[in-house]
Amino acid sequence: MVVSLEIVYTCIFIIMQTQNVTHIFQDVLDELYQIHLPSKHPFFSRLALFPLEKLRSPDLLGEIYLRYQAACHATRVMVYFIPHLNSPALRVRKLRIISDDDSLSDGNTHHYQLSRAFANMGAKLVIQDEEFGSLDELQKVLDPTTANFVSLVKNIYPQSLGPWCVIEMFAHDWMQALMNALAHSFPLIKQEEYFAECFDQKVEERHAQEAKELTSMILDDSPKLLLPTIEGARIMASELDRFWSGLENLLQDNK
8 A cells, every 4th residue: 555645744753663664665665656757757758759850950969968968977976975875785785886887897887878879869969978077067057957956966865865766766767768769760779788788687677676675774774764765755756857847848949
């Protein structure tokens, strides 16, 4: 049975004293998943139906890339700062997730894979890979909606594990939705490493499971963290919706 956020907030002090803290958090995640699942956002259906001759505009593709890469970059940067995973064993598990995104063994990180995918579609990449650095500096070249999202990620990731859980929980869904939408105009997109490698190796699905397991461990040990964790998850899910709406508005402006 899904527990509503209102019930959670009303009963928070009782919940903190029970052994069901992680069950409550999982119910909240399930509710957020049903409400905010990225693939349900109209941006993706609008992208799939967007006129081919207009979507192939290097400037439009470049702007979609800039916004999407900036949002992903922010979450990759800030995963280094997620809290509470401080013991040696927890740091090792956190490092494995970071390594999947930023492994330097061959330099073929998700960031570079994504930029190549958009370059292969003909996007005009006005910001080069190594210019994605400081989040404060990056915000200066972004549209207001994406800049706000990047700012939020920077500020909220260090506060609780909730925002991280939401991003990891939704990543597989939005990547699949993005790939399928772009495939209407760019069929070869499904062969790009950014998508194919991630899906073949179930990278984001593993990350989602690990994020939930680690957060459950922390909440079991510190039930008082439940409320800020839930609040962080709720805020992140809502702001992710706003980010997709910004991309939808971009398409609307270029129709």
